[in-house]
Each structure stands twice: as structure tokens, then as C-alpha cells.
Amino acid sequence: MCRIRYPAICTLCLIAVSMLLPCLAHAGSSPAQSPPDEAHRQAADVLLQQIWPGGPGHPEYPKIDTVVKGYNQSDVATQNAIAWLCVTYMKDQSREVPDRWPCCYVIGRSGYEQGVPDLIDVLRYDEVEAMRAVAAEALGEMYQSTGNATIRDALLQAAQTDSSKRVRAAIARHLSQGAVAPVVPVAPVVPVAPVPNPPDEAHRKAADALLQQIWSAAPGKPKFEAIDAVVRVYKESDAATRHAIVWLCLTYMKDKSCGVLDRWPCIYVIGRSGHMDGVPDIIDVLRYDEVEAMRSVAAEALGGMYKDTASTVIHDALVQAARTDTSKRVRDTIAKYLGKDMPAPNPGSPS
DSSP: OOOOOHHHHHHHHHHHHHHHHHHHHHHHHTTTTTTOOHHHHHHHHHHGGOOTTTTTTTHHHHHHHHHHHHHHOOOHHHHHHHHHHHHHHHOOSSSSHHHHHHHHHHHHHOOGGGHHHHHHHHHHHOOOOOHHHHHHHHHHHHHHHOHHHHHHHHHHHHHHHOOOHHHHHHHHTTSSSSBBBBOOOOOOOOOSSSSSSSHHHHHHHHHHHHHHHHHSSTTTOOOOOHHHHHHHHHHSHHHHHHHHHHHHHHHHHTTTTHHHHHHHHHHHHHHHTTTHHHHHHHHHHHHHOOOOOHHHHHHHHHHHHHHHHHOOOHHHHHHHHHHOOOHHHHHHHHHHHGGOOOOOOOOOSSS
């Protein structure tokens, strides 16, 4: 840089830098370091909220591209606000995973290169497997579009060090064949102490192959079509196969060593299959699971079952959860099904 002993050169440098500042501000500013003004922040937040209209547990994947389109059509200040919010939400580990992972895709598909280091941080250091897998997917898409060597090196490093097959599979989809040994995504590992009354091995393997399609999509992609496909097969199957499907779903749903994105689809399979024997287990999730997204999905599944059956057991469980759960999202989900029976919150009441 300029030194004081060269005043003439310094003056020229300052003039040149002042002329370049607008370009540099656009090209090199980091949204995490340059928070937007309140008006642009609110506008960006309204745009981003399109991703989560259904509440926790099921962000709408196509709306990600709607947000990206809005980003590309916006002015620089709005783009900065969108990128800043996405980086902020993505790295905020107090938020639920379904609130965080869509932001990885928005950053990547917007072509926001300043967000690459933040995505790499998620890929390297996030404790949640689903977050690392989505970061790998977003970075992989950016690498295929740009050929960015920094992204390639980060993906190769993660492929060598990450113990998750899902993360490695996401990386393998985007790097050239041979750079990473391809790994097929797999369903969660059944825990050592599963749900009582396990099925025989043949039916268990058949049920696991069926459920596999729920987890074989790209990380973070909604799985509702696959869930409904499993439900259709369940309804058309014999009793032994139905038992195996439900047993596996209950096992995965209860296994807190599995990621949230592995667990919540199982709640919907049980609920949409109309398996009333699974109601007490879903009620346990609604009452006791520490993850807000899991409780909200349990409320949604129970609400659907209550709508179909008018079960007093489900009704009472929803009413009790509406009184005691401190989460606005859980309460909003329950309110859709209780209507006029929705009680006032009373968090101090016994569960």
C-alpha cells in the first residue's frame, strides 16, 4: 500500500480506490459482516419466509428457486440482505435443521461466491449430518457451474475426512468419477435396542428396502411423494409386511442418534397409514421430544389422524400439548385441527 513518504502516489491511490469502492462493495462485502438496514432486512425476510409456509419439518423445496429468482432480480442492497439473512440462519445452531438447510441452497444457487467460505465451514464443522450433506450438495452445484478450485479442494477434503456416507455420496454426485469413490445413500442404522416385537429378517429387509426410497433423494429434498408411496404399499401389503414397515418407522422415529431429517418422515408414514396402535408413540414424541420440528410433525400427523377418526385420545393429547408446549409452531400446528377447542397456553400445567 501507499506510504506517507510518497504523497503524490498516495493521492492517486486514494482517488482510484474511491472510484472503485462501489464495485468492491458489491463484489467483496460479506453479509455476515455487513448487516442490512432494517427496511431491506424485512423485505428479505418476507421473501425467505415463502420457503416455510407449511411450518417446521417440511420446507417447500421448489420455493428455494423462487427465492433465488427474487434474489437475481433484486437490487444490490436487497441481494445483500437476502445473503446476510441466509448466512445468519444457516450458521445459527439454535435454529431447527429444517430452518437452516434451505439457506445453503439459496446461497449456492444464487451464485453468491462470498458465501462459499461459510458453506465450507458448515461442510467441515457442523455437527448435524444433514447440514453437512446439504452444504456438500450446494457447494457441488456451485463447483459444477464455476469450476472453482477452492470448492473442489474443500469437497475432496471432506470426502476423505467425513465419516458420513450421505455426505460422501453428495460429494460424489458432483465431482468427476474416480475423484471420490461413489457411495449409495443408506437408511439409518437400526439401533441395538429396537422397538419390541421385531419382524422376521425377511420381512424386515423387505420393509427396509421400501423405506429406503424416503432417504435416497438429495439431502434436504422433500420426501412427501416417497412417504405417500410407502403408505400405498403398506395399505396393499399383508399383515406381516405392514408390521415390519411400522416397526421400522417406530424404531427410526424414536432413535435420537438419527438426524431429524431421518426421523420425521417416519411419523407421517405411521399417521398416514392409519396405524392407530402407533398413536401412543407419536403422542410421546409430541409430549417429550426435545426437537421442536419433531413435536410439530407429530402434531401434524396426529391432527390428520384426529380429522379422520375423531379419536378422543388424540384430541386430549393435542389439547394437553397446546396448553403446555412453549413453541408457537407446535401450537399453530395443533390449532389447525382443534379449531374452537384450542385452549389458552398454560405452560405450568402438568403434561
